[in-house]
Each structure stands twice: as structure tokens, then as C-alpha cells.
Amino acid sequence: MKKFGVIVKQSLEQVLQDAVNILLKNMTDSSSVHVKLSRPKMKEHGDYACNVAMPLAGMLNMNPRQVADKLLTMTAWPDAVEETTIAGPGFINIRLQKSCEAEVLKKILTEAASYGQLPVDNNAEKVCLEFVSANPTGPMHVGHGRGAVVGDALGRVLSARGFKVHREYYINDAGTQIGVLANSVWLRMCELQGQTIQLPDSAYPGDYIIDIAKELLKIHDFETVQSWSEEQRLAWLNQESIAANMRMIADDLDIMNIHFDEYFSEKKLHESGKVQSLIQRLREQGTVYLGTLPAPKGKAIENYQPVEQWLFRTTDFGDDVDRPLAKKDGTATYFAADIAYHENKFQRGFDRMIDIWGADHGGYVSRVRAAMKALTQKDDQPDVLLVQMVNLTRDGQAVKMSKRAGTFVTLREVVDEVGSDAVRFNFMTRRIESQFDFDLEEAKEKSNENPVYSVQYAHARIASILRKAKEEGIVLLPVKDVDVSPLVSAEEQALIANMLAYGDMLTVAADRLEAYRVATYVMKLAADFHSFYHKNRVVTEDEALTQARLLLASAVKQVIFNALTLLGVSAPEQM
RNA sequence: GCGCCUGUAGCUCAGUAGGAUAGAGCAACGGAUUUCUAAUCCGUAGGCCACUGGUUCGAAUCCAGUCAGGCGCACCA
Numbered sequence: 001m002k003k004f005g006v007i008v009k010q011s012l013e014q015v016l017q018d019a020v021n022i023l024l025k026n027m028t029d030s031s032s033v034h035v036k037l038s039r040p041k042m043k044e045h046g047d048y049a050c051n052v053a054m055p056l057a058g059m060l061n062m063n064p065r066q067v068a069d070k071l072l073t074m075t076a077w078p079d080a081v082e083e084t085t086i087a088g089p090g091f092i093n094i095r096l097q098k099s100c101e102a103e104v105l106k107k108i109l110t111e112a113a114s115y116g117q118l119p120v121d122n123n124a125e126k127v128c129l130e131f132v133s134a135n136p137t138g139p140m141h142v143g144h145g146r147g148a149v150v151g152d153a154l155g156r157v158l159s160a161r162g163f164k165v166h167r168e169y170y171i172n173d174a175g176t177q178i179g180v181l182a183n184s185v186w187l188r189m190c191e192l193q194g195q196t197i198q199l200p201d202s203a204y205p206g207d208y209i210i211d212i213a214k215e216l217l218k219i220h221d222f223e224t225v226q227s228w229s230e231e232q233r234l235a236w237l238n239q240e241s242i243a244a245n246m247r248m249i250a251d252d253l254d255i256m257n258i259h260f261d262e263y264f265s266e267k268k269l270h271e272s273g274k275v276q277s278l279i280q281r282l283r284e285q286g287t288v289y290l291g292t293l294p295a296p297k298g299k300a301i302e303n304y305q306p307v308e309q310w311l312f313r314t315t316d317f318g319d320d321v322d323r324p325l326a327k328k329d330g331t332a333t334y335f336a337a338d339i340a341y342h343e344n345k346f347q348r349g350f351d352r353m354i355d356i357w358g359a360d361h362g363g364y365v366s367r368v369r370a371a372m373k374a375l376t377q378k379d380d381q382p383d384v385l386l387v388q389m390v391n392l393t394r395d396g397q398a399v400k401m402s403k404r405a406g407t408f409v410t411l412r413e414v415v416d417e418v419g420s421d422a423v424r425f426n427f428m429t430r431r432i433e434s435q436f437d438f439d440l441e442e443a444k445e446k447s448n449e450n451p452v453y454s455v456q457y458a459h460a461r462i463a464s465i466l467r468k469a470k471e472e473g474i475v476l477l478p479v480k481d482v483d484v485s486p487l488v489s490a491e492e493q494a495l496i497a498n499m500l501a502y503g504d505m506l507t508v509a510a511d512r513l514e515a516y517r518v519a520t521y522v523m524k525l526a527a528d529f530h531s532f533y534h535k536n537r538v539v540t541e542d543e544a545l546t547q548a549r550l551l552l553a554s555a556v557k558q559v560i561f562n563a564l565t566l567l568g569v570s571a572p573e574q575m
Numbered sequence: 576g577c578g579c580c581u582g583u584a585g586c587u588c589a590g591u592a593g594g595a596u597a598g599a600g601c602a603a604c605g606g607a608u609u610u611c612u613a614a615u616c617c618g619u620a621g622g623c624c625a626c627u628g629g630u631u632c633g634a635a636u637c638c639a640g641u642c643a644g645g646c647g648c649a650c651c652a
Contacts, residue, residue: 042595051594054632064632088595089632135652172652266652293649297576307650320578320648327650334652362579363647388580389645430588433580435645437587442601446614449587449601457614468611501591508591520589520599527599527616534607534616553611575614 019074046093053090064090102484108555118162131356133170136245142390145411149427151356152258153515156566161510169260174267182237188213206406212244275340317370339371353382388435418443425452428519458526460575462557486548491532522563
């Protein structure tokens, strides 16, 4: 009975489900209705509400209120239920005994950092989570940052809910862009040597290229590099420039505490022969044919010429048009490598693939899924999360240029200015489908304008209360001995109900791959605590009340900590 | 022209797979500062949930169409 509060919701759903099943037993067809309880918005509607009578009414051809009435007579309610009523069109409202749910506080403090987590067992679903994958040709921009933050938080949420998560970064270290990078670095090396250079439009203009050139000159002096054959020089420049950029990217991610289990190289995929053998296999299968694509609709392409290419029949699997696997010079397209890459993930034994891409890759989703359907017969892989664009502003004015990158504002510049916590939390306050207007001045604001401070402040405030209580010589009772029955006010009940729902929220977040729910959840919990704090004192003359409220405050602190940890945001003890 | 995403308070956004009276922050206005942290709280005001039709007991939510904005549309990545 003591622990009943924690599992009360499931028990109520079970007894109601039993009643529903009996009611439906006489039906000829084997229809079923799933009982689900919800928290009503209004306090007058009780602690839990159930709408099951409404769908049942249609099936049984009865009035919903009559159905509800019948269900209530058939239900064996546990002791914790104080009152049930039928309201509105046929809702069943359930009111529990006060403080019967407060036992959850003890569960929270006992489980501490693992409250809300599910264990990872041997049968856990293995997920390959690919995110960031920014090209190794320059610093990450703010849009990459959003993908990084979203991906990392999603990884943490999935891990917490019992998935085995493998975090992966796909390095696009093959293709023409890399040649451009190598050439840009070489030009800067010549420039450092005193030569006058002309940067072509195609070259990367950013100052970071100069830094790389300087770095490379420390490895080999200019004369040595110049003495090599062009082929040898390009290969060396390629390799070192990519490595330098990847170090820079990994550094920037490290500042935000984002790490990967694996960096997967596209170049090595090509070198392994897997791309060519895949194309060969598909040709034998007949899913690849030699053909010519029509000119694309929309904006006219100046130098369009019909080319005969190896085409993948993605249209057979739900794509709009067949997609080329080889360029006119015969080398594999990015798409070809990407299919081989995804097939490789599948071969590595992952049950599920999740890719986080920028919105500008939206047109790519259907073709990759089509290819995977052709190769694996699964039609729901990979799960692609498209993260919409970030518009960077300062005091409402668009910010676009960065000296360092030459084109866009880098993630690093933003993190250095506003801090990792503010960047991470802010990016998590919106659904990924909505475009994000990120204002640098707002992100530095230390007020309610900036949600991260409100949440961190709640955590620090509780820490301060606990310190104060200790200073005053209050000795905390062992958790199991605290009497929670004094926690009956509306504010206290709201906090308890919120914390009780933490696990359900995480389930939804993991099922729907919506990690932002953690942020909206913890914002509400923090706000509710601030509200409670202003109406009630934690440390009072009443010893029993003080003990109960210290328990409550400690639990709130713990849940805020757990949620912030999932978001990769720090939970300070003082501010 | 086609595909994907979006449209909710003046602004920025939530809305827990269709539920009861639509939610928060900011901005506006009015309050709380002998405090366990005011980086906070309380109150007032503010809505044709883009528009039109449909589905049903019931729609911001589902469907169709329209309008508006963003992203993308051979041989780049």
C-alpha cells in the first residue's frame, strides 16, 4: 500500500480495462478499446479522467453516460480512489485520496540520477544514430549546431529509455569539394610564402584555411611540398586538410560535450570497393539500368545536357524520379555511396537507423528510403529527422557574415558568445519542424526571456534552500521515514503530478523521437516550483511539514537535474 | 510545375496520436523586495487556432482544396 501511489495510474487503467473487456465480451466482432487515463486540465475534473465511454457508446449503441455508469458499477477500484464521477458528455473523472501519489518522492530520491531511466538489457534495440555529419571543409555553422544538439539529446533520451545507441558521424571526405579544399589550402600556403595569389570563386575564402596552411607548413616546409608531384601533393593536402578540419569540428563539439562512438569515412567506403560492388549487384538484380533523365522542372539549368547514366529504379519504391548512381565520367555519385553506407549500417547489425539532416537535404529522404526498401525490404528505414533552418539575429537584425568562416557565422562563435548551456537549451525548446529564429542578445539575457536561466535558477534555488536548512541544524530524516501526508496544497500536488509524469513524457519523447519534450517539460516543472516557492515556505516551525517539503524540494531538484542532463545542460548548485 | 516543412495572442512558441472553458514567455498595464536566492512570483488585458468545405457525439488536432512563408528539385556534397 505504501508504494501504491507510484503505480496508481497503471492500476486504474487496468481495472477499467478489465471492466471494458467484460462489457465488450458479448460483441460478435472482436473489437477492442484501449483504456487510457489522462490528467484533466481542470482541477475540478479530478486527478485522472477517462474518455473510454464515448467510443464504447457508439459500438454498443448506448448513451455514453449510461455506458460510463455501467462501467463504474463493474469496476473494482483500489483504496486510493476517493471518488468517481461522470461528467460532461460521458467522461469518467477519478479523484484520488490526497497525498496518495506523494510516495513517488521517495522513489525519486532513492533512484536519484536513474529516476526515469529504463535499464538496457541484452535484447535492447540497437540504434544507429547518425547526426551532424558536416562536411570536413570548414567550421560548423549554427544550423549544424541545431542538428548536433538535437541529435545528442535524442541519443541521451533513447539511451535513458533502454535503447543501445551508437552515435555516428559520416565524414564526406570524398568528392570534388575535397579537391577544392586542398587547392584552397595550397593557395594559402603559397601566399604565406610571399607569393601573390588570386583566390578563384570556387575556393574556400575563410581565414581558417590560412590557419590550416600554417599548420601544414609546420609538418613539411614549403619547398618539400612544392618538390612533390602534383598527385602526391594533392593526396597529402587532402588528407591533412580534412584531418585539420575534423579536429576543429570535434573540438567545437567537445565544448558542447557532444561526442561520437564512430567517425565513418566515405573515402574508406569507396576504397573498400563496397560502392562499386553494390552498383554491380544492383545491375545484376535489374534495379539499375542505363538511361537518360528528363530535364528537371522549375528553374532552368543553363548548361543542361541529356546524359546517359546508370539509374536506380527508385520510382519502383515510391520515389518521384529514378536517381543516378554514376556521374558522366563514370565515378560514383554521392547517392551511390550513401546507399552503400546505409546498407553497411544494416549489415553491422543495427535494428534501426536514425539520420538527422538539415532541411536542405529534404529532397533526399525519399530516394534513400526507396533504396533501402529495395535492398532490405524494410520500408521504414532510415528514420530521417529533418531539422529546419536557423535564422541568426542580433536585436532582431539578421546576422550573416563571419570573418573567420568567410561566409556564415560559425557555431563556435555563437557558443563562445552565449555559452553552451544557452545554445543547447534554446535549440531544444522548439519542435525540429519549426524554423528557429535565434537571437544572440536574447540568448544572453538572464531572465525569463531566456528559459535556460529560469530552469537553472530553480535548481540553484533549491540547492540554496537545502544549504540553508542544513545551516539551521535541520537533520533530514531517512527518506523512507518521511511522512508525506502534509503535502496537500494545490502547488504541491501539481509538482508531484508533474514528477510522476516524467517517465511517461520520456516514453513519448523516445517513441516519437521528440527530445524537445524534455525541455518543455522541465520549463513547466521549474515554473511550478517557483510558483510553489512564493506561496509556501519550505523551512517552517512545523517539523513534519518541513521534512515533507524538504523531501519535495529535493525531488524537484533531482528531476530538474535528470532532465537537464538529458539535454546536455548543466545544473548549477548556485548562481 | 512537383516534393517536404510551417501557419495558434502584438512578438517567439507549446498544446502529452480527436476530448470538457485554448496555454506559457516576452512586450503592455497593475502589484509583491524586513526573502529559505526578485535571474523570481501574483494579477489584468490580449484568440475567426491562415481560409473554405468535409469526416463525428466532439476538430487547433484527421481528410480535401485554397492562400501565404521556408527548403529542395540531372551530371555537387
